[in-house]
Structure formats: structure tokens, C-alpha cells
Amino acid sequence: MNVGAVILAGGRGTRFWPLSRRARPKQVLDLTGEGTLLARTLARLDGVATGPWLVVTGPDMLDAVRPEAVGAELIVEPSARNTLPAIALGTWEAGRRGAEVVVVLPSDHHVANVTAFAHALSQAISVSQRGSLVTLGVRPTRAETGFGWIEPAQDGRVARFVEKPPQAVADALFAGGRHLWNAGIFVFRVDAFRAALRLHCAGTAAALDRLDGGATAAEVWPSCEATSLDYGVMERHADVRVVPLDCGWSDVGSWPALDEVLPAAPWGAGLCKEMVEIDARRNLVHAEGKLVALVGVDDLIVVDTPDVILVARRSDAQRVRELLEVLDARGLARYG
């Protein structure tokens, strides 16, 4: 059986600015010193997905993505239109290249336990054989409001999807111990996906069918619905199953999340050549090749790049996005 992979690498990932830029998005960053997130995503497929491997990305990211997409073919999405068109395009192209099953993966996540990840993915591939659409559900480690949650039924089906919940709901879901995080990792048979798409997003399915007749992605793209796979298909489909994933997963959602994924360093959390601290605590640094000296400072994020330095309070990490707006407003978009 040919198991293909569709890796989504079109996101911008602004929250890792200034390391990430328009032309150098989060998935091509090496945040831990162990390789870029995209390269490690592909490496995790070895022995699990036979191929083809397709990396779907935007036209302005090709130069950055190509060197990290070893063993994969690049598929260009004409513009960013949420995950449904990108996954559908990738699945269509994988099917044309002989894939019978497709594994869909974000390219900017971290996995600590690769063996556990491969095991869950193999299990999901097996479950997908019956024609179900399968999603992997991450065992939660906190009452996160930033993720969608999955409520599993007794029989392995998904009872329901819970959109990003308010804190009280997230607290209850986490305390209950049954719900899982939606990590955006999906497995399905190509024919099952195409059938589901015809059922729930007929316009998109019809548009993509034109690829078989020789149309280009650019030609069919305007007819595809700009929505997420979750909203467009998974939440509407009857036969969706969930396979639990317990592998030290992280979406590496912002600078402070690096604490979860960085290998233990003698100087604490950070990536730099050396660190010297006097009365300094809980600081996160990224300054490749440099000595970082901290005196009397706590809870800071310090990021150095060849043309930009960011110093931010840890609790303000999400506000890096505001900085990009300020840059645009001040005519400094070239730094964004």
C-alpha cells in the first residue's frame, strides 16, 4: 500500500519574529539546534509513509522551503486560503502519484518521542483502511484555550469537535481526562477523502477534479472554499475516528513554548554559544554563535539576528505580532 504524505508549509508563523520573516517562516527555522521544524517533520515519516511526500507551500516561500524539503516534492498553492484547499490540492496530487492513503501534517510542530509518534501514525493508517477519516488527538498537558479539542466516543469515533474553548470550558475538559487536542494531523484513504469532499464541499471537489483534466492549481484555486479542513469536512463528516497521540507534542506556538522543546542546556533555556548570568532567572535567549550576558533581569525573551534584536517580556510574547504592524506603519516592512 502506498502511503503518501501532505505536509502543510504555507504558514507565516509571525510569532517567532525576528527569527521568522516573510521569506523565512517558522517551519524553516532551526529553533532547537537539531534541524528545522520542516526537515524534522519529514524525517519522522521515514519508515511510516512510503511516499510520495508532498510539501505544499506558497510561491514566496519556495526558496526557503526547498532546501529543507529533502525527499519531498514541492506543491505550490497559488495563495494562502486556509487548510482545506491546501490539503485537498496535496491529496489530489498525491493520488495522481499513486498514493492510496495520505497522511496530512503541519510542518511547524515539535515531537519529542519520535517512536511513539510513528506508532500512533501507523495505527491511524491502519484505522483509515476502513474508509474513515482519522485525526490524531494529542493527550493534553494543560487547559489550553488556543487549541480545538476532540471528544472521543467509546468506539474510537469522534463524538464531537470543540472549537477553541473559553478558559472555564478548557479547565473542565482537561480535568475530565477524556478530551484530546486537535493537532491538525489527519490520515485518510485518498478515495475516502475525495468522497467526503464531494459530500461536504462540492464546489471545491469539482474544482479539483479539473486538475485531472489538465487545469492548473492557479486556475481552480478561486473556486476552492477558503476554510479549514476541520470546519469544511471533519466536523460535518459522519465517519471520523480519532487515534490518541502521546509523544511530547508541541505546536511551538510562541517564543515561551521553546521551554518545552529545547534540549536541556547547561545555561537553562536558550540557544546561544555561551551564557553568563548574574541575578538572572527564567530568561529565554536565541543568539546563535554569541555569548549572552544577563544581569539583574528575569522573564525576558532575547532574540538576536543579523539585522534585528528583540527584547520582550515573556508575558508579552504574543505582542510580537503588534510589532509587525508597527513596522509596517513606520515604513519598516522590510524587517517584517
Place this chain on the structure above:
Amino acid sequence: MNVGAVILAGGRGTRFWPLSRRARPKQVLDLTGEGTLLARTLARLDGVATGPWLVVTGPDMLDAVRPEAVGAELIVEPSARNTLPAIALGTWEAGRRGAEVVVVLPSDHHVANVTAFAHALSQAISVSQRGSLVTLGVRPTRAETGFGWIEPAQDGRVARFVEKPPQAVADALFAGGRHLWNAGIFVFRVDAFRAALRLHCAGTAAALDRLDGGATAAEVWPSCEATSLDYGVMERHADVRVVPLDCGWSDVGSWPALDEVLPAAPWGAGLCKEMVEIDARRNLVHAEGKLVALVGVDDLIVVDTPDVILVARRSDAQRVRELLEVLDARGLARYG
């Protein structure tokens, strides 16, 4: 009349680490974007001191000092032995080159009003004609405990020198409005200085006399007293006069002192290419050629160099010296 200048450029200035290093001391730093402190010190002598100009510095700083000592001759002090031997050596050498009067200047201070500085120096040269040793006294702007103070008498003589005072004394001196700061700027006739040295530091005077007989500085150096000119001569001498100096002087004693001397920048105090701030206040940055982005941080010092980044709380600026000890202890002295 030949007015020579002896510029003291042998100090290490560790408090501006990591911009300053062993081989790149404070006096050869361009802290304001207007030229190095040493180069600007020499430029201020134009039209005031006819020459020769002698820059006294250490053997390990020659490469850094030479390009900044335009129009001056370098005099190498064999080792750092406080100011008395350096000033005496410089004055001897200036005398041998025809100087009748010598102006002694530190090389790492800032002067905002160059015209006022030149005027005070000319006045001091004039006063020194009578054979007095003359010191310039800076009009104080705060009750500083880190400087020596000068108490002027009615007739222009120095009534007494006050060593670095405790805070209560400094408060009283500042409130009284009569005392001046000792800025380490001196003017005297060469013959008057030699006579005073013979009187108060006979050993040093005798050692330096051997230079006239062909001895080298290295040969006479061990016989010179390792003390300051203030302690060795000025505080003991009967005929010392003071000329007030009111020229926006700063000794640029540590990173926070840059607030006093930096030209107003659109982004506040700092030297960088661009600065973008969100909820950030009173931060001082030095990151040449870079965009600096600050989010949610106050009262920080951020210094970027090609191999080191320092982030320190403003109130801990003096502890940069401790960092250098930590570097030595950790085998990282190459960064010091």
C-alpha cells in the same frame, strides 16, 4: 609659547563591556556616533594647545589607540601605575619636544560645549604662567559620591581637595554651591611641574631625570611611585589654582551615563539603526546597524556586539565588572 598636551589613554574602562574589551578600551569607543572619545578629546585641543600632543597609553592598546590619535605622538607607559608616572613621563617627553606649558587630559570624557571648554582651558593656561599648578573644576550638577571635589578659596587658589565623599557630605557640598568636581584636567608650566615633583615625589623626579641621560621609560618605570597626581602632588602643593569649567562635562562613567551625552534621537536614548517600542520605557540601547524591538520592558541596558550581547537592568550597570570576573572564572576570558 609652546603649549603641549599630555592625553592619558591607558585605562581599561571595563564598565562599557562588551563594547569595550581589553584590546579596545573605552577611550577608543564611539559611544555617541560622533567619533571616539579619544579622537574628540584631541579635536578639542585645536586652537588651544599648539603642540606637541602626546598620547600616553599601554603597550597592549597601541593598535586600538593609534588610529584615533590623529596629530599626536604615542608615548608607551611600560605598565599601568596610576596617573602620576604617566603624567610625569608625558610632561618630561613634552618638555624634551619644546613644550613650555602642558595641558593634561583624560581621553575618555565627554564635553558638550566645546567653545566653553576651550575658553576655560585658555584661561587655565594663562593662570599657569605665574608658576601655579592649575586644575579645572567642573560645576557640579548632582551630589556625586564617585568624584573628588575641590574647595576653591577666594583668591582662585584651591583651599582643599575633598576625596570621594560619603553621600551626606556630597549632599552638603552640592547644596553649598561653591565646590567643584575634580575632572582630572590639569595645566602647568613644565618647569613648575618638575620643581613640584622634585619637592613632593623626589624618587619619581630623579627617575625621570634619567630619561634626559638616555635611559628608557622601561628602565626608570620601577622607580616611579604608583600613585595619582592628585595624591602625589596636587594635594601637597602650596600653589595650586582652580579654574571653573562649565561645559556640559561628563566622565561617561557607565552605560546609564550615556543618557547625559547622547544626542537626542527620535527613539530616545540609544545608538542603533531603528527602534520600535511597545510598552517600553527608559531603555538604553547600543546595537549599531540594527533594528531594536522592545516589548514590555523598562529600564534595561541592551548592548549588541559581533560576539556578545548584554542585557542588564539599568540599576545593575556597575555589576558589568562582576561579569568579567565570571568570564575569567569560566575560562571565557577571551570575551573580556
